[in-house]
Amino acid sequence: MGIWAYLLGFIIVFNIMLGLSIVFLERKDASSTWAWLMVLLFLPIAGFVLYLIFGRPISKKRIFTWDTKSRLGVKAAVQSQLRALEDGSFHFKQDELTEHEDLVYLHLRNDDAIFTxxxxxxxxxxxxxxxxxxIQDLEMATDHIHLLYYRxxxxxxGKRFADVLVKKANEGVEVRVLYDDMGSRSLxxxxxxxxxxxxxxxxxxxPPKIAKLNFKINYRNHRKLAIIDGKxxxxxxxxxxxxxxxxxxxxGYWRDTHLRIYGNAVQNMQTRFILDWxxxxxxxxxxxxxxxxxAGAGDxxxxxxxxxxxxxxxxxKNGYIKMIMEAKEYIYIQTPYFIPDESLRDVLRVAVLSGVDVKIMIPNKPDHPFVYWATLSSVGDLLNAGAEVYMYQNGFLHAKTIVVDGKISSVGTANIDxxxxxxxxxVNAxxxxxxxxxxxxxxxxxxxxLSxxxxxxxxxxxxLGIRFKESVSRLISPVL
Known part of the structure; x- marks a missing residue:
């Protein structure tokens, strides 16, 4: 028996062992499991390489710890707000929002997301x-600047930011910059x-152990936060x-959505930055x-x-689902990538079929071709249910926003994929x-x-060509 036969046998056995580990040990969802099994079956060698880059799981042990977090009184504040919601003493400043107390409860209970x-x-x-x-706010900093950006x-x-940060550091301001190594690989x-x-x-x-050789495509810090003087x-x-x-x-033109917040929510943004740092x-x-x-500045x-x-x-995602479930009149969604999993797709379909006006806006051009075609496939399902879909024409749409009934909304970094x-x-607000x-x-x-x-x-x-691209992209979307 030649060396190639031994090599082939090794590859087959190794792929079987890897497939078993994906099925029984990693506990991926069914769609992701099947996608990886298909990759390993049809691309035994390349599939293994792809798995090393895209598929390796991260430990469920929390990687963000802060021993002094208890000094912030986070748990105490969360428990106090939970009790207020449970005994009926919690109040919004606007009575029209009372019906959304359970959304506040969801985030408090599962993410320690204090309501301000x-x-x-x-x-x-x-x-x-x-x-x-x-940059104007950075120029006004007197104590510290904390920046976290994916890219x-x-x-x-970038040089304009560097000039300001160098200037403020020379003035004695504490400046910290945290970037994602993969997103900022060209830095x-x-x-x-x-x-x-x-x-x-x-x-x-x-970061990788060897500079410029980062194969950790997954588990990237996609957050974008800036905190100036804690205010x-x-x-x-x-x-x-x-x-x-x-x-x-x-x-061309880059259409996005960003928030500037002045008030006690900045404390929670600061905690997020410190945990990441x-x-x-x-x-x-x-x-x-x-x-x-x-300090408080509004309502x-x-x-x-x-x-x-x-x-x-x-x-x-659970917050998105809860918002959609609470919709009575309309849901507006803007996202560059729309590849919802089954749970989110189902709740959107139910909303449409229940008479809720669902409008989804996506870009008219791809920045990642497979993701773009998978997005078109996903919106097709909701078109059949009666949703309205718009393709933004004035450049590239990168906003991640959801608006429900003119009362509640979400803006942040999370795409729908x-x-x-x-x-x-x-991180989302x-x-x-x-x-x-x-x-x-x-x-x-x-x-x-503009759409x-x-x-x-x-x-x-x-x-037929587009239909084929959609089908292939949707099939592999769980591993994109």
Missing amino acids: HDNKVDIYTDGAAKFDAL IRSDQL GRKYIKRLQHAGVLVEAFF VGYIGGFNIGDEYLGKDKKF NQASRNDILYEDRFYDA VGVQIVSSGPDQDWEQI VRSFRLNFE FLYDLDLTQRLDDAFNRDIL TQLTKKLYEQRS
């Missing part, structure tokens, strides 16, 4: 306006060294780079009052909700306010004017 009701929130849908506001580029906008050492030379503390999330916080979809200013020729850095941030110097209710593969529950719900670390939600409504309706409607008739006229 004294926030002022600004909405940014344009990159230039968002970055101008953020930071060393282009013109050069020269850029980082310039920051570090000025005294800026810089850390990478899940002002930013959360949303914009990363740092010229493309988010609409300077990329391929995508302490995971990535040996120089832990310890509890100090100066990091929690937020918007906010919960900061995190999710990630280290958790037992898909917190943000398996990667955001199960594989990446995400769940918002309870009539005026703020109306502003998000208005933004959605303005975007409809074309994908009707059921148009969808059914797609070519």
Whole structure:
């Protein structure tokens, strides 16, 4: 028997063992399990390589710990709010929101997401306006700056940020920058060294053991947070780079949604940053009052909700499902990737069939082809149920927003796909306010004017080639 026969036998046995581990040990959901088994069956060698890159699970042991977290009184505050919800003493500032108390309860119970009701929130849908506001706030910093971004580029906008951060560090402001190593893989050492030379503390999330050889495609930190002096916080979809200013020729104008929050919700954003920082850095941030110097500034209710593969529950997805279940009139969704799992797809279909007006807006162009075709396949299901689907034409749509009945909404980093719900670390602001939600409504309706409607008739006229791409992409979507 030749060496090739031995090699073939080894590959077959190894693939069987790997398949058994996926089925019996990792406890993936059924669709993901079948997808990986098909990959291993038809691509035995390449499938193994793909599994090493995309499929390896992360330990369910929480990787974010903070020994001094108890000093913040997080658990005490959560228990107090839970009791208030249970005994009927919890009150929104706006009576119309009372029906959504159970959504607050869900996030409190499962994610320790403290509800704050004294926030002022600004909405940014344009990159230039968002970055101008953020840089202005950075310029005003007197104590500390905390930045967490999935992607930071060393282009013109990146250098503009570097100039401000170096300046503030030289003024004695504590500056920390945390970036995802995969998302910011093009960030050069020269850029980082310039920051570090000025005294800026810089850390990478899940870096490789060998520089520039990071094969951990999954389990990335997709969060975008900025906290200045513990008083002002930013959360949303914009990363740092010229493309988010609409300077990329391929995508053109970049349509996203970002929030500037002033109020006690910033404390919860700060906690999220510190937990992430302490995971990535040996120089832990310890509890100090100066990091929690937020003060009430408005009357918007906010919960900061995190999710990630280290958790037992898909917190943000569960929040989306609960919002959809509570809808009586309409649901507006904007997302660059729409590949819902069965649970979310079913609840949306039920909403449509129950008479709720469901509108979904997606980009008209792909940044990831397989994800784009899987998105088209997914919206086709809801078109058949009666949902309205719009394709944004004025550039690239990257916003991740959900608006329900003009009362509650969510803005953050989580897309509607398996990667955001199960594989990446995400953070969203769940918002309870009539005026703020109306502003998000208005933004959605303005975007409809810049979109074309994908009707059921148009969808059914797609070519065989597109149908084939959709079918293949949907089949492999659980492992994308």
